[in-house]
Amino acid sequence: MPWKAISPIEVYKLLPKTNCKKCGEENCMAFAVKLVNMETKLELCTPLLEEAKYKKSYEQLKEMLTPPVREVELRSDKKVVKIGGEYVLHRHELTYINPPPIAIDVDDTMSKEELIKRINFAESFRYTYIGRQLTLDLIAVRSVSNDPEAFKKTVNFVASNTSLPLVLCTLNPKVMEAGVSALPNGKPLLYAATKDNWMEMADIALKNKLPLAVFSPGDLDMLVSLAKTLLNMGVSEIALDPGTFVGFNGLRTTIDAFTMLRWKACNEDYDLAGWPLIGTPITAWKMVDGDSQTKAWWEMITASMLIIRYADLLIMHSLEGWVYLPLVMLRFNIYTDPRKPVAVEPGLRIIGNPNEMSPVMLTGNFALTYYIVSGDIEAGKVDCYLLLADTEGIAVECAVPGRKLLPDNVAEILKSSGIEKKVKHRILIIPGKAARLAGDIEDATGWRVLVGPLDSKDIPKFIEEKWKPENIKKLMES
Amino acid sequence: MAENDKTEVLSAKIWDLLKKYGEIVLEDVEIEVDELELIFQPGVPVAIAKPVAKAVEVVKKLVEEKFKEPEMEWTGKIVEVKIGATKSEGGTRDRTFIIGGETLPAFYMFKGIMPHPPVIAMDVFDMKIKLPKSIRMHFEDVMEDPAEWAKRCVEKYGADMINLHLVSTDPYIKDTPPSEAAKVVEEVLQAVKVPLCIGGSGDPVKDVEVFKKVVDVAEGERILLNSLNLDMKLEDIAEYLKNKDVVIIAFTPMDLDKARELNRKLYDYVSKDRIVMDTNIAGIGYGLEYGFTVMERARLAALKGDTDLQHPIAAGVTNAWAAREAWIKMDPFWGPKEIRGPAWETITGLTALLAGADYFMMMHPYSIRTMKEIIKNLLEGSPGKAEDIYDWVSAKLG
Numbered sequence: 001m002p003w004k005a006i007s008p009i010e011v012y013k014l015l016p017k018t019n020c021k022k023c024g025e026e027n028c029m030a031f032a033v034k035l036v037n038m039e040t041k042l043e044l045c046t047p048l049l050e051e052a053k054y055k056k057s058y059e060q061l062k063e064m065l066t067p068p069v070r071e072v073e074l075r076s077d078k079k080v081v082k083i084g085g086e087y088v089l090h091r092h093e094l095t096y097i098n099p100p101p102i103a104i105d106v107d108d109t110m111s112k113e114e115l116i117k118r119i120n121f122a123e124s125f126r127y128t129y130i131g132r133q134l135t136l137d138l139i140a141v142r143s144v145s146n147d148p149e150a151f152k153k154t155v156n157f158v159a160s161n162t163s164l165p166l167v168l169c170t171l172n173p174k175v176m177e178a179g180v181s182a183l184p185n186g187k188p189l190l191y192a193a194t195k196d197n198w199m200e201m202a203d204i205a206l207k208n209k210l211p212l213a214v215f216s217p218g219d220l221d222m223l224v225s226l227a228k229t230l231l232n233m234g235v236s237e238i239a240l241d242p243g244t245f246v247g248f249n250g251l252r253t254t255i256d257a258f259t260m261l262r263w264k265a266c267n268e269d270y271d272l273a274g275w276p277l278i279g280t281p282i283t284a285w286k287m288v289d290g291d292s293q294t295k296a297w298w299e300m301i302t303a304s305m306l307i308i309r310y311a312d313l314l315i316m317h318s319l320e321g322w323v324y325l326p327l328v329m330l331r332f333n334i335y336t337d338p339r340k341p342v343a344v345e346p347g348l349r350i351i352g353n354p355n356e357m358s359p360v361m362l363t364g365n366f367a368l369t370y371y372i373v374s375g376d377i378e379a380g381k382v383d384c385y386l387l388l389a390d391t392e393g394i395a396v397e398c399a400v401p402g403r404k405l406l407p408d409n410v411a412e413i414l415k416s417s418g419i420e421k422k423v424k425h426r427i428l429i430i431p432g433k434a435a436r437l438a439g440d441i442e443d444a445t446g447w448r449v450l451v452g453p454l455d456s457k458d459i460p461k462f463i464e465e466k467w468k469p470e471n472i473k474k475l476m477e478s
Numbered sequence: 479m480a481e482n483d484k485t486e487v488l489s490a491k492i493w494d495l496l497k498k499y500g501e502i503v504l505e506d507v508e509i510e511v512d513e514l515e516l517i518f519q520p521g522v523p524v525a526i527a528k529p530v531a532k533a534v535e536v537v538k539k540l541v542e543e544k545f546k547e548p549e550m551e552w553t554g555k556i557v558e559v560k561i562g563a564t565k566s567e568g569g570t571r572d573r574t575f576i577i578g579g580e581t582l583p584a585f586y587m588f589k590g591i592m593p594h595p596p597v598i599a600m601d602v603f604d605m606k607i608k609l610p611k612s613i614r615m616h617f618e619d620v621m622e623d624p625a626e627w628a629k630r631c632v633e634k635y636g637a638d639m640i641n642l643h644l645v646s647t648d649p650y651i652k653d654t655p656p657s658e659a660a661k662v663v664e665e666v667l668q669a670v671k672v673p674l675c676i677g678g679s680g681d682p683v684k685d686v687e688v689f690k691k692v693v694d695v696a697e698g699e700r701i702l703l704n705s706l707n708l709d710m711k712l713e714d715i716a717e718y719l720k721n722k723d724v725v726i727i728a729f730t731p732m733d734l735d736k737a738r739e740l741n742r743k744l745y746d747y748v749s750k751d752r753i754v755m756d757t758n759i760a761g762i763g764y765g766l767e768y769g770f771t772v773m774e775r776a777r778l779a780a781l782k783g784d785t786d787l788q789h790p791i792a793a794g795v796t797n798a799w800a801a802r803e804a805w806i807k808m809d810p811f812w813g814p815k816e817i818r819g820p821a822w823e824t825i826t827g828l829t830a831l832l833a834g835a836d837y838f839m840m841m842h843p844y845s846i847r848t849m850k851e852i853i854k855n856l857l858e859g860s861p862g863k864a865e866d867i868y869d870w871v872s873a874k875l876g
Contacts, residue, residue: 090775092771092774092775105875107874107875109874142871142872143871143872146872169871170871171871191871192871194868217862217864217868218861218862218863220545221545223545224543224544228543243862243867245866245867247851247859248858249859249861249862249866250859250860250861250862250867251852251859252587252855252856252857253861254862255585256587256588259586260547260548260588263548264545267550270546272543282870283866283870285875285876286867286873287867297821300825301824301852304825304828304829308770308832308833309832320813321811321812322813322818322821325803325812325821326762326803326822326825330762330766330829332763333762333766336767338767366765368765372802394765394768395765398765398768401707401729402758403709403731404731435650436650436680436681457806
C-alpha cells in the first residue's frame, strides 16, 4: 500500500501526554504533529526511552514511524551522512527525506598527490544556492591493486586526510578486511557482497557491525536472495545495488530496476527492497567510448536520471565542477519539501544606505529570486529599497503568466511596507519580465512604473543610466 | 580432482558456518546433496553429515527468493494526438507524429514500452533575439532568416519538428501585424517538411489575432498551436479553431486545477485528441521541482482515471536557459559555460522525460542529441550484461 498519512491523534495516544517539553515542543500534541510530518525524531522524547512504563508505546511508535526504506547512517569522526529513510515513491505524496550523498572515488594505486587532489576536490566543493551550501559528501576508496596491504595503507591515508565518511569498495574479502582494520573509528559502507563473496563479506560486516552493500548487476532475483541471506545471517544494515548500466546496453535495465525496487518498498511493503539504493554512474568510465569529457558527460547524465529515479547514494569518478554543479542543484530541488514553498517573507528590504530619492524596485518572494536580485544590487553597490511582493514563492517569469504577481498586491505592499513615507518620488522599477504589467500596476498604485532589465545582473548599469535627477523629474511630471 | 578439492574446501566452509549461524544459505552452488554426503563420509561421522544435508535443503529454498515484478493497475489512457498532415491528408508535410497513448507512468518499461516515442522539437524565432552564446554560435548566420534557421535545425541537428515563435508580434517588441507574421509561417512551411508548432508572443490579446491568421495560412497542415491559456478570450479563439485542422497546446503555469479548468473549457470547442497540455517546466535551480511535480502528478492522475488530464504533455525545456549557471561566466572550477549550458538543458529535459512529457521544445544541438540517445537507450536498448560492469570496483579508470 502506498504510504498513508498517520494521524497525529494515533501518535499522541502513545506519547506520555505530560507536556514536559523535553522534546523542545510546547506539548505532546505539537510533538505528535511534527512526528507525523517527519519533522522531528521520536528519540527526542526522552521519557519514552528512559521510563520502563513507556517501553511498549515506544516500540509501537517506532513501528508506526519506520520508513519503508530503512535509514542507514554512515559516519566519520566528524560527519554523519544518512542514506535511505524514504517513505514515498513520489515526492508529492509526502516529501523525500535524505538527499542522496555523492561519493568521489579514489583508488589504492593512486599516488599521494593524486589522492590529496581528489580528496580536496570533494572537500572543497561548495556552491551557495539560495543561501544553502551544496556539497559533495563521501569518499569511495576502491581497491584496484587487489592487495590487502596497499588497500589498508590507502584507506588509512584517506581517512586521515578527509572529514568525509567512506565507502570501502572491493569484492575481495581479504582486501576488505584489511581496509576495515585501517578504520578503527567511523562507520563506512562496505561495498560489496556479491554472489561470489557474500559469506566472507557478511562475516566482516557482522564482526565489525558495519552496513554492507549488495551488488547484483542485472539480476534482481539474486539481489533479493543475497539481501535475504545477509539479513538472516544477522547483518543489520544493508544497501542494494542492482547495477548501473550506462548507454544502450543496459540503461533501461537500470531505470527499471531502481523503479521496481522503490515501488516494491513503498507501495507493496516488500521488506527486502526496503533498503537504500546505490547508483554507480562511475561505470560510465568503463562503458562509454570516447575522451574523458565524453565519459564525464554520460556519467553526469546517468547520475541525473538516478537522482530522479530513487538512488540514495551515488558513486562517481569525474573531477569536473560542471559535472556536479547541475547534480547538486537538481538534488536540492528534488529533495525540497513540496509542502513548503521555497519563499522568503514578502515586504521591504533595505539595501545599502538609501535616501528619500533612492530607487524603489519590485520583485517576487521566491527565495532564489531574492538572493540573486539582492546579490546583484549589493555587488553593484546600488543603494535602494527592494520590495518583495508575495508571489507565493514563485519566480517572476512564472508569476506573471500565472497571475501570482497582481497589480492589487503590488498596491497593497506599497502601502503596508511604509515605503511611501521613506521616499519622495513615486517611481517603481519593476522586473523586465513583468513589463506586461506596467500599465496595470500604474493604474492600481498611482505610481509611475519604470520597466527594469530582464536580468537583475543589469540593474547596476540600468540605475546608472536611467536613475538621473532629470529623468526622475521627467517621469514624475509626465 | 581439482573439482573435488573445491568441493571439499566448500564443505569445510559450510561446516564452519553451520557452527556459527546454525543455518546457512547457499546459492549458485551446483552440488547435489548425496555428493556432499559422500565427501563428508570418510572423515565425518554420518550422524553429523545429516544436518549438513538438511541445511543444504533449506538453502535451496531460500535461494529461490524471486523478485516479483510490481503489481499495478492503471485505468486511464492518454489520448493520442496527431500533429502534421501529409499530402494524402491534405497537408504538405513529409511525415506526421503521434504523441500520447500511454497507459503507464513514464518509463515503466518492465510493464510496457510507451506507444509513441517522445518528439524533440527545436525553437526558431521570427527575429534575431538575445540568446546565450553557446546556442547562438550554432545559428549566428541564420538568425535573421527563420526559414534558414528552421532548415539548419532539421537538416543539421535532426529536429523532429520546429517550434516557430512569433515573438516579434509582441506589442512591446515589434508589434508585427498578424498578416506579416503569417508570411513567416508560410516561408517556414516551404523551407522544411516536418510538422510545425507555431507560438505567439505570450500577449493574450495579440496572440488571438496572430493565431487566427496563422491557422488560415497553415490550413490543412495540422500545426500545433502554442498556446492557449486562461488569460485569453477562449470563446473567441477556441471558437475560431473549432473546425480547423489544428491541434492546440493548453498552457497553465504549474497549477493542476488550472490545467483541468482550461482543458474543460476547451472541450466545449475541440475534441480531446486535439489538446496537448503544457503544465510549465522551469530549469534546474529555478523552480524545476514545481514543474516536475506538477507534471508527474498530472500524468499519474490521468492514468488513475482523471479524464480532464489525459493529454500528452509538452515541456518548454528551453526555460532551462533562464538559469544563470547555464550561461554566465563562472570561476574556472565550474567549467566553461559552453558545457554548463547544454548540461542544464539536457538534465532539465530528462527530468521532464521521467515525469511523463511527450513533446520537448529545446535549443542546443548537443542537448537534443543526448536526449535522443537517452530515449533510444530506454525504448530500444538491450538488457545490461553483468560482465560489463561487474569489475568496476577494481578497474583502473582514466
